[in-house]
Structures are given as C-alpha cells and as structure tokens.
Amino acid sequence: MFDYEILRIIWWTLIGILLMGFAVMDGFDLGAAALLPFIGRNDSERRIIINTVGPVWEGNQVWFILGGGAIFAAWPYLYAVAFSGFYAAMYVVLFALILRPVAFKFRSKMPDARWRSFWDWCLCAGGIIPPVVFGIAFGNVLQGVPFNLDETMRMTYSGTFFDLLNPFGLLCGLIGLSLFLMQGAGWLAVKTDGVIEQRARKCLIIFASTTILLFGIAGLFVINGLYGYAITSTVTMSGPSNPLLKTVVRAAGAWINVYHKHPVAVAVPVSALLGTLLVFFGVKIRKPVISFLGSSLSQIGTIGTAAVSMFPFLLPSSINPNASLTVWDSSSSKGTLVTMTLVTIVFLPIVIIYTSWVYYVLRGKVTSADIKKHGSSLY
Numbered sequence: 042m043f044d045y046e047i048l049r050i051i052w053w054t055l056i057g058i059l060l061m062g063f064a065v066m067d068g069f070d071l072g073a074a075a076l077l078p079f080i081g082r083n084d085s086e087r088r089i090i091i092n093t094v095g096p097v098w099e100g101n102q103v104w105f106i107l108g109g110g111a112i113f114a115a116w117p118y119l120y121a122v123a124f125s126g127f128y129a130a131m132y133v134v135l136f137a138l139i140l141r142p143v144a145f146k147f148r149s150k151m152p153d154a155r156w157r158s159f160w161d162w163c164l165c166a167g168g169i170i171p172p173v174v175f176g177i178a179f180g181n182v183l184q185g186v187p188f189n190l191d192e193t194m195r196m197t198y199s200g201t202f203f204d205l206l207n208p209f210g211l212l213c214g215l216i217g218l219s220l221f222l223m224q225g226a227g228w229l230a231v232k233t234d235g236v237i238e239q240r241a242r243k244c245l246i247i248f249a250s251t252t253i254l255l256f257g258i259a260g261l262f263v264i265n266g267l268y269g270y271a272i273t274s275t276v277t278m279s280g281p282s283n284p285l286l287k288t289v290v291r292a293a294g295a296w297i298n299v300y301h302k303h304p305v306a307v308a309v310p311v312s313a314l315l316g317t318l319l320v321f322f323g324v325k326i327r328k329p330v331i332s333f334l335g336s337s338l339s340q341i342g343t344i345g346t347a348a349v350s351m352f353p354f355l356l357p358s359s360i361n362p363n364a365s366l367t368v369w370d371s372s373s374s375k376g377t378l379v380t381m382t383l384v385t386i387v388f389l390p391i392v393i394i395y396t397s398w399v400y401y402v403l404r405g406k407v408t409s410a411d412i413k414k415h416g417s418s419l420y
Contacts, residue, residue, distance in 0.1 A: 045279035046369075048378040052115040053355075053368045055385065057348050059111055063104035064220070064340040068172070069333075070094035070101055072225020074141065075168030075218075078161050080229060080240045084154070085409055087161055091420045093232040093407045095145070100399065102138065114381055118284060118371035119355050122188050122196050129202035130174050137170035149420050168225070169218060176217025179347055180210035183263075183296065185270065185359030190284060199360060209262055216255045220340055223248035223320065227336040230329035234406050242324050245332050249320040252339060256313065263350070269295025270357040276369050284370045289362035296350040309349045313342025 043051070073094050081087030094101075113120045124131060140163050148160035184207070187200040226244035229237060263269075274288040299306050319335025351357075353368040372378060412419060 045375045049368050049372050059108040061341045061344050065337045067101040068221045068224040069228035070098040071168040072221040074164040076225050078165050088412050089407050095420045118366050126198040134171050134174045137167045141167035172217040172221035173214040176214035177205050177210045180213030181205050185357040187360045188358050189361045190364040219248050219251045224336045227333035231333050245324050249317045253317050263296050266293050271295045278369050282370055282372055284366050289365050291362050306349050310346040313339050
C-alpha cells in the first residue's frame with residue numbers, strides 16, 4: 042500500500058499532529074488553570090474559570106497519552122532514549138498531571154476558603170509545570186541529548202536533570218509557558234463574560250507580546266551559534282532501522298539550512314508569528330474567537346518550526362552524533378507502520394467527529410448565573 046519511506050514520513054507527521062493537538066487542546070485548560078488565581082479574584086469567579094474546562098480537560102489530556110503511545114509503537118528507539126533520558130523530567134510532569142484531577146475533585150468538597158485556595162494553587166502549579174518542562178525538553182532536543190548507542194543498540198545516557206536547565210533550555214521553557222498562558226487566556230476570553238473576559242483580554246496582550254519577544258530571542262540563538270546536526274553520508278530512506286549506519290556532523294547554524302534549501306519552509310515560523318498577530322487583532326476588534334484561533338495557530342507554528350528545522354532528525358546525540366535518531370533509521374518495521382496506518386484511517390475520523398460534537402454541545406459562555414443555577418452539580 043505504501044513504501045517504507047512514505048510510511049515513515051506519515052508517522053513523523055502524525056506524531057507532530059498529536060503534539061500540536063496536545064498544545065492546542067490541553068494547552069488551553071492547562072493555561073486556564075495556571076491563570077486561575079490571577080484572573081479569578083473570588084470563589085465565584087474561580088468556579089466560573091474551572092467550569093469552562095471542567096467538562097473537557099480529561100478528554101484533552103488524551104492527546105498526551107496518544108502521543109506517548111504512538112511514539113512507543115512507531116518510534117521505539119525514540120521512546121526508549123527520550124523516556125529514559127528525560128525520566129526525572131517526565132516524573133515531574135506526571136506528578137503535575139496527577140495533581141490536577143485531585144485538585145479538580147477535592148476543591149469543591151469543602152466550602153472553607155483556605156481549603157479551596159490551596160487546591161486553586163495546586164491547579165495553578167499543575168498548569169505551569171508541564172509546559173515549562175516540555176519547553177525545556179524541546180530546547181535540549183534542539184541542542185542534542187547526551188546519549189550513546191553501542192553495537193547492540195543498548196542506550197547509555199550521561200546527562201542529569203540539572204543539565205537540562207541550561208540557558209537555551211530555560212528560554213524554550215519560558216516560550217512553552219507563554220504559549221500555554223496565551224492559549225488559556227484566549228479560551229477564557231471565549232468562554233466567559235464581564236470582568237473575567239476583560240482580564241483575559243489583558244492577559245492575551247501580555248502573553249502574545251511575551252511570546253513574540255521570546256520566540257525572536259530563540260531565533261537569534263539558532264541563527265547565531267546554536268549547534269545543529271547534519272547527515273554527511275548517503276542515507277537509504279527505506280533502509281533498516283539502525284541509527285549507527287550513518288555519519289553525522291555537529292555544526293553551528295545547521296538548523297537553518299532547510300530554509301536555504303527550501304525557502305517555502307519559512308512559512309512555518311511565519312505562521313507562528315502571524316498567529317500571535319491575530320491574537321492582537323482579535324483583542325482589538327473584540328472577537329475573542331479570532332484571538333483563540335490565532336493563539337492556536339501560534340502553537341502549531343512554533344512546534345512546526347522545531348520539527349521542520351530539525352528534519353529528518355528526531356533526537357540528536359550531543360556526545361556521539363552518529364548515534365542520532367532520524368526519521369529514516371529509528372522507526373518500527375514496515376508491517377507495524379502499515380497496521381498502525383490502517384487503524385488510524387479507521388478510528389481518527391471517529392475521534393475527530395466525536396470531539397467536534399462534544400465541543401458543539403458545550404458551546405457558549407459559562408456565567409455566574411450558571412454557577413448559581415447548577416452549583417451543586419458543578420466544580
């Protein structure tokens with residue numbers, strides 16, 4: 042049905058789509074939770090904010106689970122190296138993601154103000170930690186990860202959790218946080234009214250401005266000295282999955298070569314900036330849906346920029362560049378990818394249709410009148 046090369050491209054694209062889906066869908070509920078203590082000034086306002094994401098946050102989190110599962114099945118080398126090397130960072134993320142449902146469920150169990158405030162701050166922490174850690178991880182992937190593969194494909198990782206906290210990694214962590222906060226503010230501007238919507242619009246301006254600034258600084262890093270990776274040997278795109286059959290060099294500016302070879306690729310980072318400008322435009326004309334769509338485009342464009350810049354690399358190795366994982370040498374077998382593709386063709390449309398129906402049913406704003414009318418059945 043497909044040759045091996047096409048299947049690898051398809052699953053590289055699908056992994057990107059899943060990451061973008063997580064950033065867009067789970068991004069707004071994580072961002073809304075992170076903004077909860079700041080945009081919500083009293084218990085009623087905070088309940089409104091919580092209930093804008095209350096019916097959908099569990100479904101949104103499935104994007105993260107799907108991404109991990111797809112990497113495990115389609116890119117086993119990537120799964121093994123990334124989840125082992127970033128084990129401590131992933132543990133921090135999982136702790137934050139586990140904290141969120143506990144906070145959602147426990148907050149409304151007691152009317153005490155201190156009790157609810159404690160869980161509000163837990164929700165805030167659960168919204169801040171994942172985008173920061175994911176951003177730091179992306180920043181370290183762009184720089185290369187200190188791992189090696191021996192002749193039997195056994196992996197050794199020589200880094201530590203604190204090695205991840207380098208200047209460029211922290212910068213990318215701030216970009217991730219700014220993007221999610223912008224997404225959360227956009228969602229709250231769409232789903233609320235009155236003073237909460239006004240505060241959300243102000244936050245949109247703040248975080249859209251911050252995103253442009255940080256994205257520009259990261260671009261200067263990449264252009265002016267950040268080391269990237271390039272394959273120097275002949276590559277068989279439909280060859281066996283063995284990362285050690287190629288030679289790779291580490292060179293300054295390697296991540297921008299794709300834009301010299303294929304100028305049309307510039308459209309990807311431009312889309313990230315265009316999305317941020319749409320946020321400003323939506324705020325100006327008081328159309329929060331436009332701001333939210335612009336924020337979503339900015340999320341997609343930012344992830345797409347990293348993916349396009351690195352292609353065909355998935356996870357470069359900083360200590361042995363030849364062991365770097367690429368699209369052409371770290372996938373599952375052709376039979377596995379064919380089976381996964383057929384399953385995806387059948388079930389992905391069903392998931393999209395169901396998700397669209399859920400959001401259609403839950404359309405409209407959450408107001409204080411809703412909280413008063415249905416208070417006992419809401420968070």
